[in-house]
Amino acid sequence: MADPPEPCTDPLTCGLCHKRYNDPRILDCFHSFCCDCIEKHAHASKGTFPCPMCHMEIHIPKTGIKGLHPNYYVRAIQASAVFSTNSKCETCIETEKQAQSRCLECNSNFCKPCVSRHSKDKETRDHHMVELSAPDAKSVTKIAHRSFCEKHHEETVYYCILCEIPICKDCVTKVSDHKGHRYKNIVEGAKEKRNKVKPMIQSMHEYLPCLQDYLHELNSTKKLLGDYAEQTVQEIKARYKYLQEELLKICNALVEGVEEKVKNDFNRIDTHVQTIDKTLRSVSTITKSAEEAINLGSDSEVVLMCQKLQNRFKHADKEIPQVGLTPAVSSNFHVGDLQSSNLQEMFGSCDTTDIKLPMLPIPWGLKIALNFDVQLMYSFKVANVIDTIHAIAPLSEREAWICHGWGTQEMSLYTREGEKLRTVKLDIQIDDIITKPNGDILVSSYDDKKIIKLDGDLKQTDFVKLDLYPGGMTYTKRNELLVCAVDSYVTTRNSRSRRMIMRISEAGKIIDMIEDDGFSAIFTAPYRLHENMLGDIVVSDREEAEVHTTTITLDGFVKNKYVGQKDYRMKKPFNPFGIVSDKQGHVLVADWSNHAIHLLDLSGQFIGFLITENYGIRGPNALALDKEGHLWVGDTKSTVWVFKYARRVENNA
Template sequence: MTSKKEENNSHGDELRCGQCHKPYRDPRLLNCLHSFCMECVQEHVTKNKWKRSLLCPLCQKEMLIPKDGLSTIARDFYIKARQEVGKLTPTSECDMCQEKEFAQSRCLNCDVNLCRTCKEKHCSPESDQVHHFLEFVEQPVVTQSKPHPSTKLTQMSYCNKHPDQEISIFCTKCKINICANCKEEKHGAHAVQETANMAKSIRGSLTHFLGAIKEYLPEFEEFVKQVRKGQKELDKDLDNTIKDIQARSKFLQREIEKISQQVISEVKEKHKAESDDLNKEAKNIINSYKSIATVAASAERILKIGSDINVIESSKRIQKRFMQVEDELPSLSRDSVATVGFVPGGLKADSLPKMFGQISKGEIALPTLPVPWGIRVAKEFEMCSIGGFKVKSAADTVQAIAPISDTEAWICSGWGSKDVYLYSITGERKKKVTLDIQVDHMCVTPSGEILVSSYEDKYIRKINKEHVVCDFAIPHLYPGGMVMTKRKELFVCAVDSYTTRRASHSYRCLMKMSEYGMNIDEIDEDGDTVLFGAPYRIAEAPNRDLCITDREEGKLRVIRIDQEGCLKFVYTGPKEVKTKQPFNPLGLCCDRGNNLLISDWGNHCVHMVNGDGQFLGFILSQKDGLFKPNAMSLDKLGNLWIGDGNATVRVYKYGKRDY
């Protein structure tokens, strides 16, 4: 069972040690990111007699004990900063200078407040020690006219080879932090970044990972609550069972007592009847005995003390009385008296326990551990926001995005719009093109031209590299989503009407066209199986499979086929995860690993599905600011562009994590 201390700590103050449950004293950070008091770590190692490595008391991950001893385990300055934030205020004075200047920072290694001048002296390049500082940073607050001071943990680190140089550069090839002199001497040909920029990129990547963990924690917490509820129910069942057993015991005792009293009453009644009869017999016998005994005594007195004359005179009377004695002897009406006894009832070895009752088996359903899909995806895939901008001030749906590079994309927002815009990743509008058709979808040709389909008119227009609009194709069906394959074949989602309910006479297919707009083939069935109800968007996978979102009424789904029209799988949403709203797929794209990314309008998220149609997780969700995602596209660099229902485009660095 979970102890009360553990239970309190699981929901308690993060500034309390997970071992002693008290405020941290000299907190140390283990490799597994769990922190404990230095004293608690020492006691833990001593108790288990570990020499070379130790196991974290919380997660049991192994960590090598430093050669120089436990005291060299890294201090957790992040916790210490939280603990000592109250010791640095805007009115705190410097502890080092005599001028009593206001302190701007606090050295967490030396526990002193420092003004700007004293800080520079304190962390001189000649010092071998790395100092960690809690510093003021100005955070503007909208509701206040003056900046609002807050604190941040900083660190002054100098190069070991060049003690007068502060480390401020990150070598992306060697993956180490260096100073400016090191860059010139040994890393001149290597790609480098400012440590601030590298840290910003890492923060972006890990923040998404952290978001996935934090998003999972409420589900995990609910799981813990349900497990604890099960524990309480288990204990409650034990108490109730014991009460039932005791109640059964008392019941049987009462019933046995009733039977006992009934048998005793019956015994007494039978005994009384026999006793009354015997008492009558005994009374007669006693009376007879007394009578005869009295006659004998009287006759004996006469014979012993009487005179001769009295004896002679009484002889006839005495003799006569003696003759009557035999007639007075009692005669018994029966020769025996019935006695009352008790014979215990038959009792087999197991009859009493069976009569008492047996232990029954019940069941308390334990909750199912929620699957950490977000963590699994974030663990394998990197998702870092690198851009975001509004296409329109008013809320509108971005229905088409066609990246032409890793920094630019053509975008259309608003159903019925005839305008498409070229935007940079920073949100700069570079070009506007107005067409004579209402835009449904766009795609990029291998040569960099833009194809535009119209859901109202049976047209596909082309925007060439000079941004001139010209005809491309006039299909006999209404065109929707399009993709130009690496083989320069255009596949178009095509319908005979834009109703999403397919009738018996409806015709819905993929049109296959040449790079010049000539119709080559149409895919509508796999044998006798009708493939499409209302094909909407299409993407090509690296293995040349085609993935299509199908928005047939009542059958929203994603279909994967090969280019011959053979069905691979149908995805209708995750079976392992319960979503708030029904699966509502719109845009989609395929990454280099053959994974399918699908925008889910109703649940404000992006599904990731592998090449076999198995749900891997949600790679983006509402926690990332996603609102009714629709258009999706991957640029050549692998960046993911997403347009939503709020006229907003977001761009993410996307790909496998590099460990």
């Protein structure tokens, strides 16, 4: 069977007739088709019809298919595409005037004075006007459109927060359904809605190439499977030729067996390819339509369609297959023994070898975008040279002590805006820093084998001296200090190695050493740690053979290990460094190699990548949460990033 056609990515091409749109209509699922194409598709339907691409049920308006919403965004692109510097106004007496805009309802070009008259006329004031731009322009100018209140016939200049719709000034000043409701300027409301949908669009932009690669790999694997089968058949036929006609029966039986196996796998792969191809085209079109709607739509339209867009992306997530194919089976031919008296043994036989099929990419980005608001608040450099930021200790919601450059004795206090307030030089090399609730600062020194305390005046005293090398620290709700401690810089261990988490009291006394679970050692090279919402300890372990994070109880019981996301094709192996746990129970892990922050739930299951390299982060190392829950990230390029993130709250009003 031939490979399926590449999905159509031309925003001006109908998905049914595969020609340029003629009177495009956008459905509730955000797929668009020519009006005539939809009429042909839904000619026998009553009340509803399935979308030709995603099969979502679409309600037919009372006025019929012609009542479906025109896709003004595509029409705006079409109008811009055919614009010429010779285009003249088609409505005024002075026909030589240069056209400035085009009315998408009237399909006419207007000069600037005519646009003004057109927008004031009661019959045409709500028309969609697109400002014409040169054909080589990178984007279409935003569509100008004024919406009017159906009840008061005034322009909608406000946004009702409770009802989530555009309203006019009379809606809030006179007796109406919105009297007493909270409202805001329509521009602010549209900006808020755009910000909700843009991360979802961006996540799909990031995911679509993965889906395209998967489709390509499926077809490549299918070809490889066919090549192996063809080669096997050729070997079988060559063997048959050697043993002459008496072996024809055996030959045909073996060939039939091989072809049956490959036919079954072909059918299985073809079915999956068709599903993925349809999903790719569907999601690609939804993403493009949503992007056009958000970028080109008026504020009123953005407000109206935002909830639809969010719901649509939730449905898009469900449309995407969550499981790939089980391995296919290829046939291998083995030459039989010429000395054998049994013809079957003399001819040979077939066995099978598994061929690994490509891994189905999962749209984790969309899951995060649907469920979390993530905002980069600030980013700033702490040095002009490339250094690793290995310790961040928030002092308040606006300030944090930061240490960069391995082996340094200095740490500096920065505001989250990047202003350096002061620098302190200690007489030890700094590994990690934490701040206690009372304002004291604890600093671990790997080389000096001790932890020091700085009081509010930054007066230095020894807190505890150790026989091992201390590293990452965290302060618990039990007012205890937990410290990663090892007996060697080497990240492999032997039978005599000491690798542990130390429990240290408020007075600087060692309470316990969590080293094994009663039977075997737990850690190899513990680096950073944090207490989660349940009081368990999550540790990043830098074992060379298998880096991972480990969640343990205080009595040494290992609850889970996380070795990276196996269902997502990461560019490089999982490489955890910094680790924190927030008040909602999420565990955040800095993945240095993949320039990402993994988000895990309390059970250690992967939720998604909260932050990726698209923000510009390179090699995230240090992680910290300030008192307001903002995430501070320090990377290997001397840069600190401050993010605000929160789980989305659905508005059911």
